[in-house]
Amino acid sequence: MQLTLRGERPVQSPWAEAFAGPGDPDDPTWTIHTEVFDGPLDLLLYLVRRDGIDLLHLPVRRIADSYLAYLERLRALNLSVAADYLVMAATLVHLKSLELLPRPPTPMEEDEVDPRQELADRLRAHAKLAARAEALEERPQLNQDVWVRPEREGSPERPLSAGDAFALLDAYYGMLVRRDAPPPKVELSHHGPDLGACVQRLLDILGGPGGRGELGAILQSLATRADRVVTFLATLEMARLGWIEVRQAGHLAPVRLTRHVADEDVELGLIVGFTPDDEAEDQMDLPLESR
Amino acid sequence: MSDGRVLDFPGRPGGVDAELVHAVEALLFASGAPLGTKRLAELLERDTGDVLAAVRVLAQQRATTGVVVERIGGGWQLRTAPRFHGALTALHGGTPRKLSKAAMEVLAAIAYEQPCTRTDVEALRGVDSGGVLKSLLERGLVRVAGRSSVPGRPLLYRTTREFLELFSLPDLGSLPTVADRRELTTAAAGQEVPLLHDDADPEGGGPQGEE
Numbered sequence: 001m002q003l004t005l006r007g008e009r010p011v012q013s014p015w016a017e018a019f020a021g022p023g024d025p026d027d028p029t030w031t032i033h034t035e036v037f038d039g040p041l042d043l044l045l046y047l048v049r050r051d052g053i054d055l056l057h058l059p060v061r062r063i064a065d066s067y068l069a070y071l072e073r074l075r076a077l078n079l080s081v082a083a084d085y086l087v088m089a090a091t092l093v094h095l096k097s098l099e100l101l102p103r104p105p106t107p108m109e110e111d112e113v114d115p116r117q118e119l120a121d122r123l124r125a126h127a128k129l130a131a132r133a134e135a136l137e138e139r140p141q142l143n144q145d146v147w148v149r150p151e152r153e154g155s156p157e158r159p160l161s162a163g164d165a166f167a168l169l170d171a172y173y174g175m176l177v178r179r180d181a182p183p184p185k186v187e188l189s190h191h192g193p194d195l196g197a198c199v200q201r202l203l204d205i206l207g208g209p210g211g212r213g214e215l216g217a218i219l220q221s222l223a224t225r226a227d228r229v230v231t232f233l234a235t236l237e238m239a240r241l242g243w244i245e246v247r248q249a250g251h252l253a254p255v256r257l258t259r260h261v262a263d264e265d266v267e268l269g270l271i272v273g274f275t276p277d278d279e280a281e282d283q284m285d286l287p288l289e290s291r
Numbered sequence: 292m293s294d295g296r297v298l299d300f301p302g303r304p305g306g307v308d309a310e311l312v313h314a315v316e317a318l319l320f321a322s323g324a325p326l327g328t329k330r331l332a333e334l335l336e337r338d339t340g341d342v343l344a345a346v347r348v349l350a351q352q353r354a355t356t357g358v359v360v361e362r363i364g365g366g367w368q369l370r371t372a373p374r375f376h377g378a379l380t381a382l383h384g385g386t387p388r389k390l391s392k393a394a395m396e397v398l399a400a401i402a403y404e405q406p407c408t409r410t411d412v413e414a415l416r417g418v419d420s421g422g423v424l425k426s427l428l429e430r431g432l433v434r435v436a437g438r439s440s441v442p443g444r445p446l447l448y449r450t451t452r453e454f455l456e457l458f459s460l461p462d463l464g465s466l467p468t469v470a471d472r473r474e475l476t477t478a479a480a481g482q483e484v485p486l487l488h489d490d491a492d493p494e495g496g497g498p499q500g501e502e
Binding site for chain 2: 038039040041042084088122125126128129130131132133134135136137138139140141142143144145146147148149150151
């Protein structure tokens with residue numbers, strides 16, 4: 001778009017987009033933030049190109065005036081000018097002064113670089129970088145112009161071996177067996193099973209000292225869910241007291257019980273949670289949740 | 292496993308085993324990531340010369356299809372043909388965030404000048420580039436490659452393999468040249484003015500801390 005700023009000749013500017021934004025340019029609080037120019041070199045390069053200046057023969061006076069005029073316009077628009085831009089302005093003014101003032105009588109030393117040449121070099125290096133960045137951007141970019149087959153997330157480190165199919169079969173078989181087992185009877189009762197009675201019953205099932213049994217099978221043989229739960233608790237208590245030994249070969253393997261205690265050593269008072277019959281009434285009155 | 296078919300290949304009197312071409316295709320498809328000729332030869336237990344010929348035949352066969360063989364970062368990779376970018380962009384839910392102009396400049400500075408320091412990059416751009424450099428490091432497009440020997444021993448940066456993959460480049464020697472661009476035609480005559488390093492030698496020695 002075309003812009004006329006303060007009666008000067010119309011300029012085509014990348015800033016035009018920013019100028020065209022909402023708001024009144026005369027309002028001093030109206031501020032613009034833009035990244036169109038990436039530093040003073042970028043602005044200088046834009047001005048040089050706009051004016052069709054040959055980078056090899058940089059007319060310092062002309063570009064200094066052009067640059068300062070641009071900064072003046074920005075300030076008129078209340079654009080805050082970053083320090084970098086002011087440093088460049090100072091450099092340009094310095095270079096312009098070198099051209100206007102008479103040459104000092106002492107000749108420049110051999111290795112001393114003409115500051116104007118230095119600026120031209122920087123500008124050309126910047127122009128080359130910008131061109132390279134553009135050339136690079138024109139390459140077909142991954143996930144923008146071209147795609148590759150995506151890596152699948154969570155792909156297994158080690159593929160499962162065929163042997164695992166048998167584990168699957170085992171799992172399925174075990175599930176069928178459990179399904180076919182008779183479901184526990186549910187009895188609604190105010191009184192839960194008596195812990196002491198459960199201990200005694202378990203000892204009877206195992207037989208005398210040295211007697212063995214399998215916990216799962218024993219629990220399955222009990223009539224109600226509450227019986228099974230309390231008997232399980234009884235098992236833990238008896239193991240703690242050393243009355244029985246509990247062994248399991250592996251995860252989810254059968255739990256084998258071996259009785260150690262003799263009949264005469266059984267003392268129900270040692271069981272935690274056991275209450276003699278006279279107190280049992282209140283303690284056992286808790287409703288059991290049964291389905 | 293071979294069906295015994297042999298394809299003609301210039302410069303290889305024995306031709307190329309057609310089944311080897313199929314095997315290379317299968318490996319490149321399953322890999323997704325670029326595979327080097329040597330790696331392909333190891334996997335197929337074949338001579339690298341045979342494999343390279345097979346890759347070239349495959350590239351030729353696929354050249355006009357939707358999935359082409361590209362040389363990327365020293366390896367070979369199956370990639371979609373650029374002309375289908377529209378539908379593929381839609382498939383992937385829109386255009387991804389592009390690199391900013393500043394990021395492209397910093398990346399270009401490092402790509403063509405590597406190894407180089409942050410000061411080198413900033414001298415070229417004339418602006419602070421620390422934040423942009425950090426984000427490029429986080430994206431894995433540049434990496435730290437030791438320290439310069441100039442005072443202060445600043446960190447040196449290089450581009451990564453991901454950079455080559457992102458810009459579809461076989462290697463650093465294939466960076467696009469800008470010698471013929473308009474901006475530089477006027478400067479080309481000035482022999483006394485040292486420009487940046489020649490495009491023909493992007494791996495050439497970086498600046499030794501001119502600041």
